[in-house]
Amino acid sequence: MSSFDPIVMLPGLGETHFGEALRTGVAILAILVAAAILVRLAHVFVRGILRTLLNRENVEGTARELTAAELKKRQDTIEALAVNVIRFFVVVVATLMMLETAFRLDIGPALAGLGIAGIAVGLGTQYLVRDYLNGALILMENQYAVGDVVRIAGVSGKVEDFTLRRTTLRDQDGTVHTVPNGQVTVASNLTREWARVNEDVRVVYGTDMERATEVVDQVGRDLAADPDWGPRILEAPRVERVSQLGELGVTLKVLGTVRASEQWAVSGELRKRLLAAFVEHGVEMPQPQRVAIAGPSRPRDKGRPRPD
Numbered sequence: 001m002s003s004f005d006p007i008v009m010l011p012g013l014g015e016t017h018f019g020e021a022l023r024t025g026v027a028i029l030a031i032l033v034a035a036a037i038l039v040r041l042a043h044v045f046v047r048g049i050l051r052t053l054l055n056r057e058n059v060e061g062t063a064r065e066l067t068a069a070e071l072k073k074r075q076d077t078i079e080a081l082a083v084n085v086i087r088f089f090v091v092v093v094a095t096l097m098m099l100e101t102a103f104r105l106d107i108g109p110a111l112a113g114l115g116i117a118g119i120a121v122g123l124g125t126q127y128l129v130r131d132y133l134n135g136a137l138i139l140m141e142n143q144y145a146v147g148d149v150v151r152i153a154g155v156s157g158k159v160e161d162f163t164l165r166r167t168t169l170r171d172q173d174g175t176v177h178t179v180p181n182g183q184v185t186v187a188s189n190l191t192r193e194w195a196r197v198n199e200d201v202r203v204v205y206g207t208d209m210e211r212a213t214e215v216v217d218q219v220g221r222d223l224a225a226d227p228d229w230g231p232r233i234l235e236a237p238r239v240e241r242v243s244q245l246g247e248l249g250v251t252l253k254v255l256g257t258v259r260a261s262e263q264w265a266v267s268g269e270l271r272k273r274l275l276a277a278f279v280e281h282g283v284e285m286p287q288p289q290r291v292a293i294a295g296p297s298r299p300r301d302k303g304r305p306r307p308d
Helices: 002-060 067-105 105-122 126-141 209-225 260-279
Strands: 149-152 155-162 168-172 174-179 187-188 194-203 233-245 250-261
Touching: 002 067, 002 168, 067 126, 067 155, 067 250, 155 174, 174 233, 194 233, 209 233, 209 250, 209 260, 233 260, 250 260
Parallel strands: none
Antiparallel strands: 149 155, 149 187, 155 168, 168 174, 194 250, 233 250
């Protein structure tokens, strides 16, 4: 009877191992299915939340001037970033749970080690992480986009390229500046919807202020009525006030409203027309006076031979 004991026990052992393997496989499959469902739900919820937030900003916020293609690109970028972050955490947690289920491992030390490794990696890549996070915020808040003229991190220029990690600018000299987004603490957008023509015009003391003001205002009206320049101007430039009484003369503050991207061209045309109008109407602009003082001539030293 004892010779048949191993044979009798083998089926029991086989059934026990098969049952455990089946339960382990089912548990791992359940973890995979749950992870896949979580990632899918992340897509759905992130897309819904982003549509609600971005649609509200598109109507009331700073993204009203963006085209449909730019809005779609912006939404896709933010959605991909959020989903990738969620997917990373889901995959890490699911992997640890499967290891615990399959090999009966205690994932406590693994989680602790993962935390320590994460701290080490975070310390080494903190600037890179800061660049990506700040880039995502710039994109979400629509602080600027490709084609805008901005001033960031001490440099200014036209945005030629923008990614979550860095912004590429080209200044008026043609120099290309690459600015990590983590260094963008203040972003000044010079081409958002509209801009000011802000000029200081000086005239000499004794000038008839009413006449000078009328000349400047007429130049602004003529510029706004010009078929080439009128579409660029939202409010004709005019004299706002006398802003300063200086050593060289009286300063008139000239203000106007133009389309943001046209502010430099309109300002240049306004200055050119003001110079011509002042000459035509006899309005004198101050000029710095230079006085040269010659020292007393020294008598020729006696006894020094005269040059031939």
